[in-house]
Amino acid sequence: MGRGGRERNGHAGARALDVAALAGVSTATVSRAFNAPEKVAPEIREKVLKAAAELGWMPHPAGAALASRRTWLAGVLIPTLDNDVFASQVGALQTRLSADGVTVLIGCSNYDADQAANQVRIMLARGVEALAVVGESHRPGFFETIAGRGVPYVVTYSHRPGSPHPSVGFDNAAAFRRIARHLLELGHRDFGLIHQPSIDNDRVLARLEGLRTTLAEEGVALRPQHVREGPVSIAFGRQSLRSIMEAPGPRPTAVVCGNDALAIGALIEARALGIGVPEELSITGFDDVAMAEQTDPPLTTMRVDNAEIGRRAADYLLACLAGRQPPPPPPLESRLILRASTGAAARSA
Amino acid sequence: MGRGGRERNGHAGARALDVAALAGVSTATVSRAFNAPEKVAPEIREKVLKAAAELGWMPHPAGAALASRRTWLAGVLIPTLDNDVFASQVGALQTRLSADGVTVLIGCSNYDADQAANQVRIMLARGVEALAVVGESHRPGFFETIAGRGVPYVVTYSHRPGSPHPSVGFDNAAAFRRIARHLLELGHRDFGLIHQPSIDNDRVLARLEGLRTTLAEEGVALRPQHVREGPVSIAFGRQSLRSIMEAPGPRPTAVVCGNDALAIGALIEARALGIGVPEELSITGFDDVAMAEQTDPPLTTMRVDNAEIGRRAADYLLACLAGRQPPPPPPLESRLILRASTGAAARSA
DNA sequence: CAATCAGATGTAAGCGCTTACATAGCACTT
DNA sequence: AAGTGCTATGTAAGCGCTTACATCTGATTG
Numbered sequence: 001m002g003r004g005g006r007e008r009n010g011h012a013g014a015r016a017l018d019v020a021a022l023a024g025v026s027t028a029t030v031s032r033a034f035n036a037p038e039k040v041a042p043e044i045r046e047k048v049l050k051a052a053a054e055l056g057w058m059p060h061p062a063g064a065a066l067a068s069r070r071t072w073l074a075g076v077l078i079p080t081l082d083n084d085v086f087a088s089q090v091g092a093l094q095t096r097l098s099a100d101g102v103t104v105l106i107g108c109s110n111y112d113a114d115q116a117a118n119q120v121r122i123m124l125a126r127g128v129e130a131l132a133v134v135g136e137s138h139r140p141g142f143f144e145t146i147a148g149r150g151v152p153y154v155v156t157y158s159h160r161p162g163s164p165h166p167s168v169g170f171d172n173a174a175a176f177r178r179i180a181r182h183l184l185e186l187g188h189r190d191f192g193l194i195h196q197p198s199i200d201n202d203r204v205l206a207r208l209e210g211l212r213t214t215l216a217e218e219g220v221a222l223r224p225q226h227v228r229e230g231p232v233s234i235a236f237g238r239q240s241l242r243s244i245m246e247a248p249g250p251r252p253t254a255v256v257c258g259n260d261a262l263a264i265g266a267l268i269e270a271r272a273l274g275i276g277v278p279e280e281l282s283i284t285g286f287d288d289v290a291m292a293e294q295t296d297p298p299l300t301t302m303r304v305d306n307a308e309i310g311r312r313a314a315d316y317l318l319a320c321l322a323g324r325q326p327p328p329p330p331p332l333e334s335r336l337i338l339r340a341s342t343g344a345a346a347r348s349a
Numbered sequence: 350m351g352r353g354g355r356e357r358n359g360h361a362g363a364r365a366l367d368v369a370a371l372a373g374v375s376t377a378t379v380s381r382a383f384n385a386p387e388k389v390a391p392e393i394r395e396k397v398l399k400a401a402a403e404l405g406w407m408p409h410p411a412g413a414a415l416a417s418r419r420t421w422l423a424g425v426l427i428p429t430l431d432n433d434v435f436a437s438q439v440g441a442l443q444t445r446l447s448a449d450g451v452t453v454l455i456g457c458s459n460y461d462a463d464q465a466a467n468q469v470r471i472m473l474a475r476g477v478e479a480l481a482v483v484g485e486s487h488r489p490g491f492f493e494t495i496a497g498r499g500v501p502y503v504v505t506y507s508h509r510p511g512s513p514h515p516s517v518g519f520d521n522a523a524a525f526r527r528i529a530r531h532l533l534e535l536g537h538r539d540f541g542l543i544h545q546p547s548i549d550n551d552r553v554l555a556r557l558e559g560l561r562t563t564l565a566e567e568g569v570a571l572r573p574q575h576v577r578e579g580p581v582s583i584a585f586g587r588q589s590l591r592s593i594m595e596a597p598g599p600r601p602t603a604v605v606c607g608n609d610a611l612a613i614g615a616l617i618e619a620r621a622l623g624i625g626v627p628e629e630l631s632i633t634g635f636d637d638v639a640m641a642e643q644t645d646p647p648l649t650t651m652r653v654d655n656a657e658i659g660r661r662a663a664d665y666l667l668a669c670l671a672g673r674q675p676p677p678p679p680p681l682e683s684r685l686i687l688r689a690s691t692g693a694a695a696r697s698a
Numbered sequence: 699c700a701a702t703c704a705g706a707t708g709t710a711a712g713c714g715c716t717t718a719c720a721t722a723g724c725a726c727t728t
Numbered sequence: 729a730a731g732t733g734c735t736a737t738g739t740a741a742g743c744g745c746t747t748a749c750a751t752c753t754g755a756t757t758g
Contacts, residue, residue: 013498015713015714015715016714016715016716017714017715025737025738026737026738026739027714027715027716027738027739028716028717028737028738028739028740029736029737029738030715031715031716031717032716032717032736032737035716039735039736039737040736040737041735041736041737044736044737056497056498058473058474058498059474059714059715059716060415060476060713060714060715061414061420061474061475061476061715062411062414062415062418062420062476062713062714062715063415063713063714063715063716063743064714064715064716065410065411065414065415065715065743066409066411066412066414066415066713066714066715066716066742066743066744066745067714067715067716067717067742067743068715068716068717068743069411069716069743071410071411071475072475073454073475080440081430081436081437081439081440081443082433082436082437082440084431084433084436087430087431087433087436088430088431090430090455091429091430091431091457094430094455094456094457095457095459098456098457098468098471101471103454103456103471103472103475104454104455105422105452105453105454105455106439106443106452106453106454106455107443107447107452108440108443108444108447110444119447122447122450122452123452124407125407125408125410126410126420126421126422126452127409127410127411148405149362149405149407233639234639234640234643235639261639264640264643265643268643290582290583290584290610291583291613291640294583294613294614294617364743364744364745365744365745365746366744366745374707374708375707375708375709376708376709376744376745376746377707377708377709377710377746377747378706378707378708379745380745380746380747381706381707381746381747384746388705388706388707389706389707390705390706390707393706393707408744408745408746409743409744409745411743411744411745412713412743412744412745412746413744413745413746414713414745415712415713415714415715415743415744415745415746416712416713416744416745416746416747417713417745417746417747418713418746
């Protein structure tokens with residue numbers, strides 16, 4: 001500005017000073033009446049609140065943030081809200097943080113590491129005090145940038161033993177080892193796999209690794225012609241199952257799917273092809289969405305409590321903000337839900 | 350503070366002044382190098398950027414917001430993220446706003462008007478510059494509070510002709526009139542209805558009204574024993590269909606559902622009960638979720654482009670922020686998707 | 699060659715609030 | 729009566745940045 005005058009502040013609303021004047025107190029008291037009511041005599045507090053209401057005043061966020069060095073903002077970075085799994089995680093996180101007065105700012109990476117970095121940069125520029133990010137496959141320096149600003153963070157949806165980051169999630173590799181063991185125990189030796197894009201996606205990569213390793217221990221390998229990678233959709237599940245079953249050579253007796261949407265697609269297509277599930281073909285999903293128990297046959301899948309991930313992430317961050325140095329949260333358990341889409345391997349492939 | 354001294358600023362990071370010193374320029378130039386690069390000579394800009402990188406500096410959001418009176422924050426209020434419909438709306442909104450540098454802050458009301466008011470209060474206290482809120486059934490003064498702070502807003506997911514608020518959505522009543530007409534044309538006279546909770550929910554209320562009115566025009570009334578209101582879930586859809594079909598008296602030949610989850614539940618239960626769809630019973634949904642075309646038989650439903658709602662809401666708000674006075678956005682069309690779950694009414698009820 | 703002008707940079711006044719410290723008032727002690 | 733604690737309130741110094749205006753430098757022009 002430079003000028004002495006802005007006397008009549010062009011526009012906008014009341015300032016703390018106006019409220020103070022109207023209430024006949026100082027701005028310090030106005031501030032305290034709002035931020036530390038117990039430090040202000042009840043009748044004065046009343047007066048201040050009344051004056052504020054009359055002027056429609058509320059502390060200006062930027063002024064407050066600047067002076068108090070608190071923004072009460074936390075950020076969450078997810079691939080997309082179009083996936084229930086992340087949506088419910090964010091929902092639970094928001095609910096929990098909101099209860100402690102922290103507001104959630106959201107960023108979507110669309111499964112792209114550059115967008116992820118960019119969204120986080122912007123959230124930091126908006127003053128987030130804590131951050132929850134899905135996964136740990138990010139650009140080099142990604143976590144350093146966050147930590148460098150003194151912002152506590154937590155990785156969600158995966159929990160890799162040995163990861164240097166605090167994380168709230170489950171062990172994706174272990175979850176798929178569990179699925180693999182289940183099918184091996186049923187006698188399956190010929191497997192198919194339909195999964196989501198794995199690029200920049202540590203969760204998917206860990207799952208594939210868990211599956212492959214466990215199969216390999218029994219001397220079983222996935223044939224490339226029985227593996228499909230593509231978008232998460234019922235349609236892709238259908239089309240993949242069909243092309244897998246049409247591939248030359250012996251058919252798989254079990255098809256493992258990266259999530260329930262793909263598995264439901266596979267199930268629908270198997271029915272359309274007249275392939276009996278589970279007599280001829282076992283199919284597994286992942287997530288245990290609501291629909292999974294309603295399919296025909298109901299889907300064997302892994303259950304993960306996504307809302308719980310959000311809640312724990314929130315609790316962890318809240319503890320960090322409170323200045324405590326919480327221990328890294330323990331991994332969550334994923335649980336195999338046995339339903340009728342898996343059964344003993346057919347005699348011959 | 351009061352003291353002269355905080356000489357060595359206890360903690361934290363570099364300030365614009367430090368960057369300025371390192372780069373050998375004034376803070377004004379530092380600021381310009383970041384916010385209006387074209388106003389700074391290229392070589393000086395370089396120097397500033399280098400100095401900033403070296404110190405790990407980034408404009409402090411509160412300082413910037415205070416001085417510039419811009420927060421680049423927008424809020425979105427929805428009932429819950431657990432519903433795809435809202436999740437995809439928020440996702441699209443976020444994507445669009447983010448492209449213009451606006452970050453999205455999220456609040457969930459859990460379908461409760463008090464929580465809605467509270468969340469909005471908090472978002473205003475965090476400095477949102479624009480707001481998208483689902484629905485217009487809110488506490489008295491809700492919109493006045495927002496408008497009173499000069500914050501532009503838009504109502505989403507409903508578009509009631511005659512509403513005083515700018516809104517981006519479709520006409521819920523008209524959509525259900527359309528469904529009703531479809532079924533009436535197929536000869537149905539006995540209707541059932543399974544719908545979500547209607548309290549504080551103008552969208553649901555409008556739908557019920559559209560349905561009832563259209564049926565009434567043909568002299569048809571919904572029998573209370575054929576109406577169920579409850580949670581949005583496949584399970585509630587199943588259980589409702591069963592109890593409707595078990596109710597004494599003539600059975601409905603068509604059951605209208607408030608959304609696809611309920612309809613899918615109804616469909617599954619009909620199959621379980623051995624009731625032929627559509628020969629004996631027609632069932633309709635709403636939303637056209639991915640699963641709707643995969644059910645057996647595929648579900649007749651209304652398609653609404655939720656992402657488009659988010660996008661248009663974002664565009665409208667962006668235009669407001671740009672100082673334009675955009676015309677209120679036109680309503681979206683919802684479209685009846687005819688599939689095999691509806692058919693001619695059975696001869697006798 | 700002086701005058702004019704445009705562009706680049708610096709100067710410094712806030713933006714509106716919080717909070718450390720000072721102070722005033724009051725009730726008790728001793 | 730003076731001293732001792734408290735508590736409730738006021739004082740005023742920033743928090744870190746942006747930006748209007750002033751200034752300076754060169755280039756352009758008549």
